[in-house]
Amino acid sequence: MSILVNKNTRVVVQGITGKEGSFHATQCKAYGTKVVAGVTPGKAGQEVEGIPVFNTVADAVKKTDCDTSLIFVPPPFCADAILEAADAGVKLIICITEGIPVNDMVKVKRALHGRDVRLIGPNCPGVITVDEAKIGIMPGFIHKRGVVGVVSRSGTLTYEAVHQLSTLGLGETTCVGIGGDPVNGTGFVDVLPLFEKDPETQAVVMIGEIGGDAEEKAAEYIQKHVKKPVISFIAGITAPPGRRMGHAGAIISGGKGTATEKMKALEAAGVRVVKNPAEIGHAVKAALGR
Amino acid sequence: MNVHEFQAKQLFAKFGVPVPRGKEITSPEEATAWANELNTSVFVVKAQIHAGGRGKAGGVKITKDKGAVAGLAKELIGKTLITHQTGPKGRKVHRLLLEEGANIAKELYLSILVDRDTGWPTFIASTEGGMEIEEVAEKTPEKIIKEAIDPAVGFQGHNGRNVAFALGLQAMEAAVINPFVQMLGNLYRLFMEKHAALVEINPLIITKEKTLVALDGKVSFDDNGIFKHEDVQKMRDLNEEDPLEIEATANNLNYVKLDGNIGCMVNGAGLAMATMDVIKLAGSEPANFLDVGGGATKETVAAGFRILLKDPNVKGIFINIFGGIVRCERIAHGVIEAAKEVKITVPLVVRLQGTNADEGRKLLAASGLTLEVADDLWEAAQKIVKLTGKAA
Numbered sequence: 001m002s003i004l005v006n007k008n009t010r011v012v013v014q015g016i017t018g019k020e021g022s023f024h025a026t027q028c029k030a031y032g033t034k035v036v037a038g039v040t041p042g043k044a045g046q047e048v049e050g051i052p053v054f055n056t057v058a059d060a061v062k063k064t065d066c067d068t069s070l071i072f073v074p075p076p077f078c079a080d081a082i083l084e085a086a087d088a089g090v091k092l093i094i095c096i097t098e099g100i101p102v103n104d105m106v107k108v109k110r111a112l113h114g115r116d117v118r119l120i121g122p123n124c125p126g127v128i129t130v131d132e133a134k135i136g137i138m139p140g141f142i143h144k145r146g147v148v149g150v151v152s153r154s155g156t157l158t159y160e161a162v163h164q165l166s167t168l169g170l171g172e173t174t175c176v177g178i179g180g181d182p183v184n185g186t187g188f189v190d191v192l193p194l195f196e197k198d199p200e201t202q203a204v205v206m207i208g209e210i211g212g213d214a215e216e217k218a219a220e221y222i223q224k225h226v227k228k229p230v231i232s233f234i235a236g237i238t239a240p241p242g243r244r245m246g247h248a249g250a251i252i253s254g255g256k257g258t259a260t261e262k263m264k265a266l267e268a269a270g271v272r273v274v275k276n277p278a279e280i281g282h283a284v285k286a287a288l289g290r
Numbered sequence: 291m292n293v294h295e296f297q298a299k300q301l302f303a304k305f306g307v308p309v310p311r312g313k314e315i316t317s318p319e320e321a322t323a324w325a326n327e328l329n330t331s332v333f334v335v336k337a338q339i340h341a342g343g344r345g346k347a348g349g350v351k352i353t354k355d356k357g358a359v360a361g362l363a364k365e366l367i368g369k370t371l372i373t374h375q376t377g378p379k380g381r382k383v384h385r386l387l388l389e390e391g392a393n394i395a396k397e398l399y400l401s402i403l404v405d406r407d408t409g410w411p412t413f414i415a416s417t418e419g420g421m422e423i424e425e426v427a428e429k430t431p432e433k434i435i436k437e438a439i440d441p442a443v444g445f446q447g448h449n450g451r452n453v454a455f456a457l458g459l460q461a462m463e464a465a466v467i468n469p470f471v472q473m474l475g476n477l478y479r480l481f482m483e484k485h486a487a488l489v490e491i492n493p494l495i496i497t498k499e500k501t502l503v504a505l506d507g508k509v510s511f512d513d514n515g516i517f518k519h520e521d522v523q524k525m526r527d528l529n530e531e532d533p534l535e536i537e538a539t540a541n542n543l544n545y546v547k548l549d550g551n552i553g554c555m556v557n558g559a560g561l562a563m564a565t566m567d568v569i570k571l572a573g574s575e576p577a578n579f580l581d582v583g584g585g586a587t588k589e590t591v592a593a594g595f596r597i598l599l600k601d602p603n604v605k606g607i608f609i610n611i612f613g614g615i616v617r618c619e620r621i622a623h624g625v626i627e628a629a630k631e632v633k634i635t636v637p638l639v640v641r642l643q644g645t646n647a648d649e650g651r652k653l654l655a656a657s658g659l660t661l662e663v664a665d666d667l668w669e670a671a672q673k674i675v676k677l678t679g680k681a682a
């Protein structure tokens with residue numbers, strides 16, 4: 001078992017004829033992912049590495065039964081691309097694009113609210129279920145099928161954690177990059193229940209960073225609902241509070257958002273918090289009694 | 291991106307938010323000329339820096355004497371202001387806002403930003419304007435009013451009325467309720483249309499003449515939205531930015547200067563922060579945050595070296611690259627090439643992991659450069675700390 005994506009997931013790549021899109025579509029396909037379609041408006045009929053290109057996501061869905069979209073569309077057009085995928089009936093949208101204006105995401109998040117669709121990202125490495133489907137930009141070879149679920153706000157830091165898990169022989173089930181943008185589609189609290197339910201996942205690594213209160217929310221959720229061991233690292237304990245201009249940021253977060261606050265909240269919820277990012281793998285090993 | 295108060299107020303005026311008559315000035319002569327034109331009973335001279343707390347730090351001068359304005363301008367221009375938001379080094383004043391004085395009856399606080407929790411733009415208001423609003427939020431949270439705006443339909447009259455009545459404007463000055471509701475609508479429009487990250491008015495005042503005026507204005511813009519707005523791009527003031535940070539931006543690097551001794555160069559923001567954290571755990575302090583991004587090349591590595599070495603505090607450099615799409619042997623080549631162009635005068639530790647890490651390490655080891663190679667993060671951090679003279 002695994003979460004979110006597996007070997008049957010049928011992927012459409014939006015922005016497939018671009019440099020990033022074509023490169024990563026090819027990489028995902030080589031990993032074994034069923035990449036069945038691509039979309040670039042005006043380029044229907046072309047092929048990228050044998051993957052048929054369509055003008056619209058709706059066409060791609062009709063012709064190929066794709067159920068998941070992977071987006072590489074540039075920031076100015078990305079909100080539109082996400083909404084197009086949702087309107088075409090795609091159930092899982094994974095948006096890699098970095099640099100989407102926050103206010104665009106505000107509107108997208110509102111428009112998706114209450115609909116039967118999940119957005120992951122933007123500004124994330126994507127999702128991989130090891131040996132089944134890689135839907136994103138992560139290097140596939142560092143992963144090893146195993147027992148740990150990974151959910152993270154960061155990209156390369158996730159690779160670091162995965163590398164440790166693989167090297168120690170623990171391996172991963174599914175790794176989910178939820179992205180670092182202030183307004184995103186999926187949070188820790190959406191992914192944690194999926195790992196808790198997944199019979200193959202024995203422990204969860206949660207990688208957070210300073211800013212916002214996603215980790216504090218996760219702590220609350222874990223305390224109430226998660227029985228599996230959770231191991232966490234929060235990046236940014238040495239980051240300066242940042243040159244502030246106004247005061248509103250501090251008010252709205254109500255004193256939350258620092259690494260220390262987040263660690264405290266997680267520890268109080270029974271999470272094993274590691275201070276040294278080089279120790280993530282060992283902490284999981286200890287938690288699993290291996 | 292942050293802008294000055296005078297620029298914020300120009301935007302306010304454009305969006306129908308009332309502000310005092312005023313103008314940016316950069317010399318005592320300009321001050322005199324504008325003071326003559328303003329022709330008011332009270333003049334306010336305000337230092338323009340990208341930081342709050344100017345009032346308490348002596349950056350806001352009020353006078354009834356038109357003849358004194360030039361002197362106040364002379365005093366403030368070139369002065370370094372230290373406020374609770376500038377850090378101990380303070381900020382040099384290059385420009386001023388000279389505006390008419392207002393008759394303050396009551397100071398309120400008002401701002402709008404996206405609440406990360408809900409993803410909705412949210413107004414924050416309080417009757418405790420002008421003061422340290424963070425303190426109010428902490429000690430008397432009941433005095434902070436929040437009103438979220440549904441982005442599907444945008445600002446509605448009832449949003450404004452909710453805030454107005456919760457503030458007690460009815461009892462305070464009923465005549466300002468309608469203008470207040472209108473003002474919130476205008477601010478919402480400004481916030482969304484211009485891709486602002488924060489709009490803050492502290493204080494928003496009720497005057498003795500029963501009008502509303504934005505007496506201060508802080509606006510910052512979402513860096514991802516600026517490409518849509520030429521007018522906003524023009525508001526950038528490089529005087530307010532660290533020169534090394536400007537150079538970094540020009541090279542597509544994400545750099546923030548810090549106060550420690552170990553310069554670091556990393557791919558990815560999360561890993562860059564984790565690298566800083568691990569330096570601290572190993573017993574030293576990071577000199578910077580530097581994310582070279584996903585497409586690190588010889589050129590970006592060279593630019594990174596140049597920036598790191600311009601910081602006189604840097605006593606050692608730690609390169610931490612987790613190869614994914616970026617292949618480690620490319621990075622190794624980049625380091626070797628860059629080291630030929632930029633003379634590296636401090637100890638260097640390179641940690642490579644991920645795609646083609648072995649190859650990269652071999653290349654570095656055979657390059658003849660004075661550097662230490664590592665494959666483990668903790669080992670690498672301890673090495674650089676030791677080389678710079680501090681043991682963990």
Ligand SMILES: Nc1ncnc2c1ncn2[C@@H]1O[C@H](COP(=O)(O)OP(=O)(O)OP(=O)(O)O)[C@@H](O)[C@H]1O
Nearest residue numbers: 334342343344345346350390391392420492493506
């Ligand atoms: N045009 C004006 N007329 C009368 N008083 C003014 C005027 N401008 C500013 N003041 C007074 O000076 C105080 C400080 O000014 P202002 O709020 O603009 O700067 P600040 O101290 O940097 O603010 P903050 O700490 O909120 O960042 C105000 O609270 C107000 O009492």
Ligand SMILES: [Mg+2]
Nearest residue numbers: 420492493506
């Ligand atoms: Mg103020």
